[in-house]
Amino acid sequence: MSQDVELDGVTMRFGAVTAVRDVSLVVKAGEFFSFLGPSGCGKTTILRILSGFTEPSAGAVRIGGRDMAGIGPNGRPTALIFQNLALFPLMSVWENIAFGLEVRGVGKAERRKRAEALLDLIALPDAADKRIDELSGGMKQRVAIARALAVEPQVMLLDEPLSALDLKLRQHMRAELRAIQKKTGVTFIYITHDQGEAFTMSDRVAVMSRGVLEQVGPPKAIYDDPATPFVATFVGENNAFTGPVALLADGVAAVETPFGPLRGRAGPGLASGAAAVLFVRPERLREATPGDGANRLAGRVTHVDFEGNFANVFLKGPDGSAILVQLANDGSGEPPPEGATMDIAFDPANAVVLPDGPRARS
Amino acid sequence: MSEVFRRYGAPLGLMILLLTGIWVVAMVVLPYFVMVEYSFHPNLPGPEIGGPKDIYTLDNYASLFRGIDILAWDFPDDFRVFLRTIWGSAVVTAVCLVVCYPVAFYLAKVATPDRVGFLLLLLVVPFWINEILRTFSWYIILAFNGPLNAVLLALGLLDKPVRWLSGSGGVLIGMTYAFLLFMMFPLYNALQTLDRNQIEAARDLGAPGWRIHWRIVIPHAKPGIAVGCIMVFVLAASSYVVPALLGSPGTRWFTETIYQWFFEGQNWPRGSAYAFVLLGLCVAFILAMMRIFRVGLTDIAK
Structure with a gap:
């Protein structure tokens, strides 16, 4: 179901600024992988390169061995969860979740059925016909995840989606995200500046600074055996x-x-x-x-x-x-x-x- | 109201309210009231006003519709002009919408901030010129021996010059140009508030460009579309200068009919009645737009 994601010498320059410098690593299929670093370290740029919104200046991205060069965000087996979630406020919850299916030409009855199945997965079975602004922060979070899962991506990309939540909810959502990832087996690539988030959820963490990959490893190795x-x-x-x-x-x-x-x-x-x-x-x-x-x-x-x-x-x-x-x-x-x-x-x-x-x- | 008193104190607050009240009553309410009153009276010579013949009547309103024979598809002149005004205003509105949407989208979501400033300036500069002068320049451009025909002939797009000003073409072109910005700015404002992440999220979920516009951008821009359509339609329907300058005898506008009843026909009651019919048309259009786009008055005020 899910596939390896390979970054091979990825470099991104914006004019004179090098936002990402020669990053190479492999995220294994079904792994929960985090990029951790302070703001401006290049982690968001990597996410945009993976999702296809930006083409790298040099290097290649391969998903399941397939080179992604020239393939836009709508052609990649990835789904991105935005920092502000970017739910569609004018659509109901189930229409949000089913949007990716609507795009793929799935009939309305089938769309509704699959949206409801996903609502069960995220433990919001009665929310199908609610408006987005009727949901709490945590519920919106889960709807965004369901919307991304609906297109059955091989890789989920998450851009600090928990940063807007209060501390208690954030800790709860960590466990929930981890559980959803385990249940679906989809590769999760998570961007954060919060080490607690990265450590509690991830199988492996990549620490970045000023566009350079400093260290990749399991959380305990990063903490106990820092490389730099x-x-x-x-x-x-x-x-x-x-x-x-x-x-x-x-x-x-x-x-x-x-x-x-x-x-x-x-x-x-x-x-x-x-x-x-x-x-x-x-x-x-x-x-x-x-x-x-x-x-x-x-x-x-x-x-x-x-x-x-x-x-x-x-x-x-x-x-x-x-x-x-x-x-x-x-x-x-x-x-x-x-x-x-x-x-x-x-x-x-x-x-x-x-x-x-x-x-x-x- | 109490806010005014709190801010400016009782004497000054009272003064402000009083002046505003006088303004509203003398400049807005009374003239309208007089016009309403006129429109329900027959057109009588001076001495008979107030006499036994001066009764309340709906005749002035009825006369617009008198003589309509739908089966024979035959309409009296004034009503024909009325229909043409509705149709023409609707066409101008639709053309403005089609022209402005891509430009407004480009300005609001694609262009860099420097370029937006420059382009907005380019859009606004022509409107620093008086409306009559602007309309006259179109008269020159569209003239039989004018530059438009010359260019099209030189490019080989036309075999012989076109009489742009003889049909409704000149009026429609002139109005589209005159009212374009009234569509542009509401659309631009509405589109500006659209979160770019929404567009990217839709793209990430696999949506092609047209579907992003259909499902995300246009629904978000609805209040702007409604406001733009209302502005352009109302301005077009009540425009006088453009049809007067760019129109031909066969393309009279309803505003010109109203003018004729007032000043050439010396029939103020009939003119008033027709003016209220035009007002009714505009109100009906506004209500229809609000219904179609499901926007409230507060959305429009924004």
């Missing part, structure tokens, strides 16, 4: 310690930082003496115990944000650098008071060392 400083800082919170590589052996690298040498897992492309960054997640830092030898640092507590299930402790190192420690509210102790000095440590396996490079703006 951009991914490490854009996805979640991270503490960064910069300095030259002092030691590189057995997959472990030591970085010479103001706190002394700190060790972590060596990422790709490191060279001894070259500028590098050690990243360690706030939740992987802990209060040091007397047994901790290496990988120790200390800072003065500037303030503490209590969030409920955890507390963010903001520290200032002797060189003025900011460090964030996240302490789980697991009954093991109280966070230190402001002004106190806190000794912290981390396991080298919980840190990653990467060649220095551009980071995400925070």
Whole structure:
């Protein structure tokens, strides 16, 4: 039913600006795949290239092995869900859903039947004759999905469709989208700047920055093993310690930082003496115990944000650098008071060392 | 009303209301009332006005329709002119719609903002010239020995020159030109509010261009189409200058008939009655448009 989507060296230039630079990847049939990145990273351009509204300046898009060059949006086996949904306000719900079938010359009775079947799928069985403006945000969302599914696309393209919803509904719709994708087996390609959305729904995530593909992988790999400083800082919170590589052996690298040498897992492309960054997640830092030898640092507590299930402790190192420690509210102790000095440590396996490079703006 | 008082205070507010009231009554209500009154009286010489012969009558209205013989397809002159005015105005309206729709769509949804400004300027500039001058320029263009015939002959599209001004052609061309913008702007405004994503969504679902227009763009533009049609039809039906300048004796317009009854026939009651028939026609057209396009008065006011 669904097919692989292949981007092969796709580049998009608008005048002097390169919006997408040499992106190559394969989205597997039936996969829920997300493009994650800040606004202006080129993810929406990729979506428009996939849907056929824009032709790439260079490179090819293949769906099921077929080159899509010269095939417009109405000839592609894709269906796009717009950020603002773009439901047709002058048509009833079922006419919206059946529009793609109407275009294909399906008779009215059959159209109605298939629209009703889709309304069952999205759990809105009684909405067929409602007007669009009678629906709530979440219902509109589902109708947009049903309208796209009606043309039986091999690939669904979704352009941040949840961004207009409030938080509760957004979280609910994540689960629902995932369920619909599982049920239909259609390949979903999802565009978002929200890592929570990308992580909870996707089989794999592609992180983009300034038109360049930074990393592709399952959510956990993106979070735990960032491939570039951009991914490490854009996805979640991270503490960064910069300095030259002092030691590189057995997959472990030591970085010479103001706190002394700190060790972590060596990422790709490191060279001894070259500028590098050690990243360690706030939740992987802990209060040091007397047994901790290496990988120790200390800072003065500037303030503490209590969030409920955890507390963010903001520290200032002797060189003025900011460090964030996240302490789980697991009954093991109280966070230190402001002004106190806190000794912290981390396991080298919980840190990653990467060649220095551009980071995400925070 | 209370808003006026709240904003300007009682004395100034009262003044504003009073002046507006005087304006409406003296300039709008009273003249109409006098005309209505005229239209229901016989045309009498001065001394007999107010006398026993001065009674209320429907004769002035009835005279327009008197002598119609549908079976013989025979109509009295005034009624023939009335029918021609309806037919001609409808043709002008239809032509304006057909000409404006693609242009308005291009302006609203295709052209870049710089180009829109330039094109709108080009559309508006001719209308800075007085209507009579504009109409006269068409008189020159369409003349037997005028530039239009010369160009068409030179291009080999005509064997011999055409008398554009002898039939209804000149009037229809002149009116289409004169009232084009009254169709263009309502359409342009309506189309501008159409979300481009709607068009793209329809395309993405596989719709070819004509179906996108039929199912998405035209339904969205309905209020604009209705307003444009109403404007053009009403202006065409009540136009005097264009038929007077570009018409021939065989193509009299109903406005000219009304003028003749007033000033040549010295029959003000008959003229008033005919004027109200024209008003009735326009109101009927407006109501029909509202019904056909299912738009309300508030949509039109927008």
